[in-house]
Amino acid sequence: MIERVEKELNSLATRLSIEVGEMNEKYTEIGSSNNLDLEDERQQLVALTLTRNYVRGRLASNRTASSGFGNAGTGFFIGIEPARDVMEWKRKNVLSKYNGDSSQALKDELIAEVSLTEGGAYEKTQVKNGEWDTRVIPQLPASAMEVGEGHWIVPVDPVKSWASGDTNKNYGKPLPKEEFKLRAHFIGMKEDGDMQLWSVQLKNEQAKNFSVETFRWTTIYGLFNEERNAIYGIRNKTLSSMNYLDVLDEEDPRWIDVSDESMEDILAEHMAEYVADMIELDSYHDLISQQQGLRLVVTDGIVTSMNLTPNERSGNRVIWAEPVDANYGFDEDDIPESTPIWVPSHIDINFGVGSDVIMIGRTNQTQKKDEDGMPIDGEYNPVTINLYGVYARSATGVVVEEEAEGESMEFW
Numbered sequence: 001m002i003e004r005v006e007k008e009l010n011s012l013a014t015r016l017s018i019e020v021g022e023m024n025e026k027y028t029e030i031g032s033s034n035n036l037d038l039e040d041e042r043q044q045l046v047a048l049t050l051t052r053n054y055v056r057g058r059l060a061s062n063r064t065a066s067s068g069f070g071n072a073g074t075g076f077f078i079g080i081e082p083a084r085d086v087m088e089w090k091r092k093n094v095l096s097k098y099n100g101d102s103s104q105a106l107k108d109e110l111i112a113e114v115s116l117t118e119g120g121a122y123e124k125t126q127v128k129n130g131e132w133d134t135r136v137i138p139q140l141p142a143s144a145m146e147v148g149e150g151h152w153i154v155p156v157d158p159v160k161s162w163a164s165g166d167t168n169k170n171y172g173k174p175l176p177k178e179e180f181k182l183r184a185h186f187i188g189m190k191e192d193g194d195m196q197l198w199s200v201q202l203k204n205e206q207a208k209n210f211s212v213e214t215f216r217w218t219t220i221y222g223l224f225n226e227e228r229n230a231i232y233g234i235r236n237k238t239l240s241s242m243n244y245l246d247v248l249d250e251e252d253p254r255w256i257d258v259s260d261e262s263m264e265d266i267l268a269e270h271m272a273e274y275v276a277d278m279i280e281l282d283s284y285h286d287l288i289s290q291q292q293g294l295r296l297v298v299t300d301g302i303v304t305s306m307n308l309t310p311n312e313r314s315g316n317r318v319i320w321a322e323p324v325d326a327n328y329g330f331d332e333d334d335i336p337e338s339t340p341i342w343v344p345s346h347i348d349i350n351f352g353v354g355s356d357v358i359m360i361g362r363t364n365q366t367q368k369k370d371e372d373g374m375p376i377d378g379e380y381n382p383v384t385i386n387l388y389g390v391y392a393r394s395a396t397g398v399v400v401e402e403e404a405e406g407e408s409m410e411f412w
Helices: 003-016 020-033 041-065 086-100 102-107 204-209 263-270 278-288
Strands: 071-080 111-116 122-128 131-137 145-148 151-155 180-190 196-203 218-225 230-232 297-307 317-322 339-343 356-364 367-369 375-380 384-394
Touching: 003 020, 003 041, 020 041, 071 196, 071 356, 086 102, 086 145, 086 151, 102 111, 102 122, 180 204, 180 218, 180 263, 196 204, 196 218, 263 384, 278 297, 278 356, 297 384, 339 356
Parallel strands: 196 230, 339 384
Antiparallel strands: 071 180, 071 218, 071 384, 111 122, 111 151, 122 131, 145 151, 180 196, 218 230, 297 317, 297 356, 317 339, 356 384, 367 375
């Protein structure tokens, strides 16, 4: 070993507070795993560079764990809901109320009106705490909606105080143009804690950029709230903290041995209240629709068909499944239709028809309509599932290819 490498390994050992011999062993292991010849001086320097990267990772992990804000955890995601812009509905609702009665929308403190004066200034009119206020503002907020030439409305926050009694500091201020939120469902444990079900809450850029596989062990760092069984994302920390255990070095302090853990058993233990047989989905939907809190369903079935061409409007694909232990008769009336499972774009389908799968999602049921498109009282379509996560017990068959858009040449 050349002197330069030896000296730096001693220094790196000090940084990690480990013995020099342990650092040298790690250096040798990294060199061997990368097929480097450690008798060659240049390749010794390559191994040293890789060892530096390893040490940087260890130090970054230690800094995160000791930062004092948030906690580290380990577990696996079982379902991820699509990110949605919660402001989209609010903006449409405010615009509808304004179009219906503009004066009332102002009095209800839902909006501010902005007009362009002859002098080119923006003049804002708003009701706040019951008092009318008109003033000139320097610019239009990003959330302004044009309702006429030189005339805009701006949705504002009408909430004066929270349920806790705390004053809402944003009362009367413009609402953001968009606010993305994402909720994911995670079974795991906070450091030195017990395994449980958590709801992971992410906002804006974190929500839009969130991409993680379900049913794969991972680390996570966030603000754990045990009273609400929630993990709140921390900007610039949570997304970068997630590392799959199966790619971590066993000496990494974040790594734990989960080889003896059964995801299916863990799921059954912590999601028992949401488990329903597929053949009983209608009655389960009626029951859970009347309850507060999470409205999840965990069920299993055999995939009978799939169409992986995204729907033009929603982007969803669809698979059909039926109960694993279905015992139908031979009469046509005895054989119910397979249940449609709506699959959002962020969920990968890596199994084919005939696969035995566990599905996590939310049940949905629509009302039947007549020939004119009007709802029929008391008549409903079968329950469907909006899929959040899927675990293949056994993957069989070939994944159906997504159909390419364009003119069909089947007739040729």
